[in-house]
Amino acid sequence: GENVEQHPSTLSVQEGDSAVIKCTYSDSASNYFPWYKQELGKGPQLIIDIRSNVGEKKDQRIAVTLNKTAKHFSLHITETQPEDSAVYFCAASNPGNKLTFGGGTRVLVKP
């Protein structure tokens, strides 16, 4: 089955700096890669996703890049703000299979 590795497990950044979280996946058939944000005491929420026919996708301060050849994808957050502090999960899925999640990254934005 699919295996998703996520790094780092914790990330501390200064407000205004950029944050990058990286994930690798094992199943070359995977073609959908979402990112979920989990704030304290809440369930995860989808913030951005990318499909295998796209190399990069942006939404305001967040962007996701995908390298199918290397089987890795990354989340980039620019101009970080205190409200970006949360746990972020990457995930991967292929047709007919449910999402496989990475282990999560706890991001702390220091004011």
Place this chain on the structure above:
Amino acid sequence: NAGVTQTPKFRILKIGQSMTLQCAQDMNHNYMYWYRQDPGMGLKLIYYSVGAGITDKGEVPNGYNVSRSTTEDFPLRLELAAPSQTSVYFCASSQLGGEGEKLFFGSGTQLSVL
């Protein structure tokens, strides 16, 4: 819409006790899921349902049971609680369960088995 509602938010069980985690959604979604979240381990799928009366095992189903008698409700049953079931449990739903579909999560149930 309330979205996905889970109860209780917190629970402490003794080893061997049983309990049911409740989950309800008001979005008329066909697909519903139960995940458990262990520290540093991400979210693991326990069971899922594609519609009323249909359920299937996920990655870590042992020690759990589910039922889906209505579109709205998807309870998770722990029959003989064990310390290994200490975790945060999330219920989620999606409209069609198709490839690349957004999941809507509840706020979770934190369960401790002592």
